[in-house]
Amino acid sequence: MTLTLQDAPVVAPESVLDQLRAAVGARNVVTGASELAPRLVEDRGLFRGTASAEIRPGTTEEVAACLRICTSAGVPVVPQGGNTGLVGGGVPYGGVILTTGRLNQVRDIDPINATMTVEAGCILAQVQAEADRIGKLFPLSLASEGSCQIGGNLATNAGGTAVLRYGNTRDLVLGLEVALPDGQILRDLNGLRKNNTGYDLKNLFIGAEGTLGVITAAVIKLFPKTVSRATALVACGGPHHALALYDRLRTRHGDILSTFEYLERLGLEMSLAHSPGTSDPMAQAYPAYALVELATSDSEADIGPRLEAVLADALEAEEILDAVIGASESQRDALWAMRENMSEAQKSYGASIKHDVAVPVAQVADFLTEAVAAVRAHVPNLRPCPFGHFGDGNIHFNLTRPVDMSDADFLGEYDALNRIVHDIVVKMGGSFSAEHGVGLAKRGELRRYRDPVALQLMQQIKDALDPHGLMNPGKVL
Structure with missing residues (x-):
């Protein structure tokens, strides 16, 4: 569907585009229809928008300069990272798109403080690899990690498969650098675990979907690298049995339980049909399944027997019907693939x-x-x-x-x-x-279900930071 808001889309005047060219370089202001086309539609193709140009700043200062120019001219700005969102939050309605792909440097790694300072355009998989290179773990993991950017993860407060143990993206951030709509730069790239010096400003921007400013860099937390894991696909009679198994695992092994993913038979069949060379690891079909994983950084720990023991107890308690434990890295990866291929597989049905x-x-x-x-x-x-x-x-x-x-x-x-x-x-x-996130797709739901006082406070924050409503207009609020 075409993205439509109440007002006609704003077209950026050529004079504004000239100013933007002066700020970031002519080759970094893209106006050609064929080059713009992929940036005008969201990942699932549900929303399509319009824009006068794509702006590609390469530094925080250039981002700030672009925002200052656009705010002065009344031109809307839609920040966009890897464009992997699913609620239309990055689809433009006039104005310009500001992409962060050139902000792709790892500025600092501090193994002792267990932090990394990364720019917003770093691909999530790149961040994971940098952490792994120094024997650490950055636990945020998503199906789109090969193309999504950390700035977009921050802007949407992404979740993923490791929230159970490590929390959402919000929980993985210590400090931010943000270019504000008026061209000021909030420089709050601290690596402190404790910092009670007034309001926690970073949390205004994490999850705000680019409606308050553009996140340009972040200090993120690193964790001990996983060196041992035990993975199982567990069959059960339905969600209540799965919940009983989850409670058992959480009680017995909450310190090392990193994953508990649920899927039903139809989803498993879709995933298997979509992935040539794969097969059902169990001899018969079951109503529902849980993909569970224990993981530890202790190289001396043998956690396979611990998982086997708790599953044996669950089987005796009739909480589960069957289980397959990955005996090798390739088998564990094959079990994970059944879950990770789900979303793509559904498209064929x-x-x-x-x-x-x-x-x-x-x-x-x-x-x-x-x-x-x-x-x-x-x-x-x-x-x-x-x-x-x-x-x-x-x-x-x-x-x-x-x-x-x-x-x-x-x-x-x-x-x-x-x-x-x-x-x-x-x-x-x-x-x-x-x-x-909320984006465009769920704005009506926000108004229907959210507390009116909460909505009022959100609007007041929006008005204070972006009084002209130029940052990603029409999204969230």
Whole structure:
């Protein structure tokens, strides 16, 4: 769909583009239609926008200069990293796109302080590799880590598969550098674990989706490198059995439990069909599965037997039905591939309506049971394909169209299915956006479900930092 807001899109005058060329170099102001095209559409192709140019600054000072020029001229700016977002947050509606790909330096690594200072355009996989090179771990891990940029991860407070143990992106950051809409630069790149000198300003910008300024660099936390892991795919009768297994693992091995991912049979079948050369590691089909992993930095620890023991107890307690433990690195990778290929595999099965929701961990099983029944009552033969980060309460509640229904007819149920799912989520004390952000797609949901006082405070912060509403307009608020 085309991105539409209330006002006509602003076209950047040629005089403004000339000023931007002077600030960043002529070759770093891109106006050609073919070069702009990939930057105008979001990853899933659901939203398409317009822009006068893509601006590619190479330093924080250049970012600040671009913002100063655009603010003075009343030209909107849409910050964009790897453009892997899923809620339309990086799609422009007029103005210019400011990309951070040239801000790609690792400025500092401090192994003793266990920190790394990285610029916003660093690819997440690059950051992981730099940490690994010095025997450390940066635990943020996403399906798009080969192309997403750390600035975008920060702007959306990304989650991923390691939140259970290490927290969201917000929990992995100590300091930020941010270019503000008026051209000032907030320089707060500290590596302190304790710093009670007033308001924690970095958390204004983490998760703000580029609506308050442009994050240009960050000090991130590093952790001891994992040297031993034990991975298993566990079959169970459904979400309540999976929740019982999670509680058992958390109680026994909470200090080394790094992953607890949930998927159901349909999702596993999709993933296997999408990945040539793979096969079901179990002799028969089961209703649901959990991918669990224990990991440690202790080279002396033998955690395989510990995982085997807790799974044996779970089997005796009838919490699980079967389990396969990866006996080698290649087998562990093969188990992970079944989970990691899920999102891509779903594309082959027709239109899907996707929900990125979170509920308290204790409510995850009840949510899945109630939500599946509710959506099937509304669209018979609909194919639910829930999966995700069971251990932190974040489920990607994806709904694939019925086999006998057209894509268009199914997508016509988008609003109704959203209301069904999100009403259940909020009733259970949950969130309609767990790790993907609000962007454009969920602005209406924010107004519907968020506390009015919270919305008022958000607007006041927006007005204080971006009084003309030029930073990523139309997103979040």
